[in-house]
Amino acid sequence: MAKRIPTRLYLSEDEIPRNWYNLRADMKDKPDPILHPGTLQPATAADLEAVFCKESVKQELDETTRLIPIPEGLREFYQAYRPAPLIRAYFLEKALGTPAEIYYKHEGTNTSGSHKLNSAAAQTYYAKEEGLTSLTTETGAGQWGSAMAMACAYYDIKLTVYMVKVSSEQKPYRKALIETYGAELIPSPSNTTEAGRGILARNPNTGGSLGCAISEAVETAIKTDKCRYVLGSVMNHVLLHQSIIGQEAKAALDKYGIKPDIIIGCAGGGSNLGGLIAPFMADKINGKSDTRFIAVEPASCPSFTRGRYAYDFGDTAKTTPLLRMCTLGNGFIPSSNHAGGLRYHGMNPILSKLYQDGYLEARSQVQTDVFDAAVQFAKIEGILPAPESSHAIKAAIDEALECKRTGEKKVILFGLTGTGYFDMTAYMSYNAKTMTDSIPTDEDLAKGFASLPDIPQNK
Numbered sequence: 138m139a140k141r142i143p144t145r146l147y148l149s150e151d152e153i154p155r156n157w158y159n160l161r162a163d164m165k166d167k168p169d170p171i172l173h174p175g176t177l178q179p180a181t182a183a184d185l186e187a188v189f190c191k192e193s194v195k196q197e198l199d200e201t202t203r204l205i206p207i208p209e210g211l212r213e214f215y216q217a218y219r220p221a222p223l224i225r226a227y228f229l230e231k232a233l234g235t236p237a238e239i240y241y242k243h244e245g246t247n248t249s250g251s252h253k254l255n256s257a258a259a260q261t262y263y264a265k266e267e268g269l270t271s272l273t274t275e276t277g278a279g280q281w282g283s284a285m286a287m288a289c290a291y292y293d294i295k296l297t298v299y300m301v302k303v304s305s306e307q308k309p310y311r312k313a314l315i316e317t318y319g320a321e322l323i324p325s326p327s328n329t330t331e332a333g334r335g336i337l338a339r340n341p342n343t344g345g346s347l348g349c350a351i352s353e354a355v356e357t358a359i360k361t362d363k364c365r366y367v368l369g370s371v372m373n374h375v376l377l378h379q380s381i382i383g384q385e386a387k388a389a390l391d392k393y394g395i396k397p398d399i400i401i402g403c404a405g406g407g408s409n410l411g412g413l414i415a416p417f418m419a420d421k422i423n424g425k426s427d428t429r430f431i432a433v434e435p436a437s438c439p440s441f442t443r444g445r446y447a448y449d450f451g452d453t454a455k456t457t458p459l460l461r462m463c464t465l466g467n468g469f470i471p472s473s474n475h476a477g478g479l480r481y482h483g484m485n486p487i488l489s490k491l492y493q494d495g496y497l498e499a500r501s502q503v504q505t506d507v508f509d510a511a512v513q514f515a516k517i518e519g520i521l522p523a524p525e526s527s528h529a530i531k532a533a534i535d536e537a538l539e540c541k542r543t544g545e546k547k548v549i550l551f552g553l554t555g556t557g558y559f560d561m562t563a564y565m566s567y568n569a570k571t572m573t574d575s576i577p578t579d580e581d582l583a584k585g586f587a588s589l590p591d592i593p594q595n596k
């Protein structure tokens with residue numbers, strides 16, 4: 138009789154990865170380089186160091202080093218909440234009546250409630266080592282802002298968080314958490330920066346976007362002594378830090394000889410998706426597996442499924458370096474009724490390249506269906522998921538039901554990026570049946586695409 142796989146597959150603290158895994162080292166075709174917006178030439182370390190921490194820049198530009206050591210001082214911080222458990226969804230499997238095996242990597246076991254702390258701690262650690270005294274950042278749903286507030290409190294660094302205005306209104310307790318850890322939170326767009334004032338002059342009633350918030354955070358960082366900008370997704374060094382998720386998941390599965398057939402992650406800017414799939418994708422690229430990888434994004438902000446693969450700015454004010462990515466245009470602003478997170482206009486360059494090359498699938502989901510899946514999961518598995526994570530849950534349930542239809546016994550792994558306890562306004566809207574879906578029209582998308590820079594790489 139085969140040994141029963143535990144419901145929770147734990148690693149020991151000694152098994153926390155000692156290196157981050159750089160997926161670019163195994164990619165046969167690399168992502169296109171970051172461009173300086175003025176010269177349209179590949180950005181140098183000196184160009185990027187005006188905005189980002191030096192070590193983050195070094196990691197951002199490194200395409201060849203496969204394993205990058207995690208500093209021991211940072212690894213000690215990780216031990217406060219890692220390793221994160223890998224959970225076999227026995228209850229969900231039974232409720233669905235599926236022959237599929239379903240596993241999820243639960244990253245919501247720290248106070249920020251998400252995977253974001255993995256990179257927040259790393260970037261703050263490097264800022265401290267560099268002698269910086271303050272940092273700025275943006276946040277959408279508030280998970281990244283919460284994680285940065287925690288990390289900055291630990292390393293004693295001042296933090297200013299620009300939070301998308303509509304999110305700060307929908308999630309007041311995220312603001313309370315961020316301020317409890319000592320950070321300053323400013324709803325964006327605001328009158329505290331030139332970028333914010335310009336956006337408000339054009340659209341006084343805007344609910345804001347991550348592109349707006351990034352513009353304000355970058356401007357403040359550049360104008361402040363011993364200050365740099367940090368961010369929680371999109372850039373390649375963030376995916377590098379999040380590779381700890383996939384490494385832990387793979388190590389836990391390997392203990393029982395389990396090979397996933399399908400790996401699913403929600404997709405906004407790409408941090409958790411890239412971190413979860415990284416070591417498994419290496420096997421696919423190197424011909425060692427035929428695993429399917431599925432990115433799930435909101436229908437209201439569909440950069441994979443309806444975006445363009447083009448060079449674009451990361452912010453609305455067009456101050457950042459240019460990234461080749463799947464994008465809706467830096468001027469795209471999601472509908473203010475969208476409560477499911479994942480609001481960024483673009484996608485990480487590594488993931489965008491993998492999607493273009495056919496290694497990665499993508500699908501979009503409307504938020505009412507996503508919250509149907511979230512509530513179903515909460516009732517069965519006992520964890521209230523973050524709206525972002527619920528996009529992956531929806532796809533995992535769909536794939537498990539397809540296995541029920543065909544009789545195939547596939548192994549499904551998805552990322553539970555965090556918990557939804559700060560998202561009760563959204564759940565209240567769902568429960569009251571006042572939640573609505575928002576799908577951008579072709580005209581909406583055209584407005585976003587009109588903001589793309591006019592350079593040959595867009596074609």
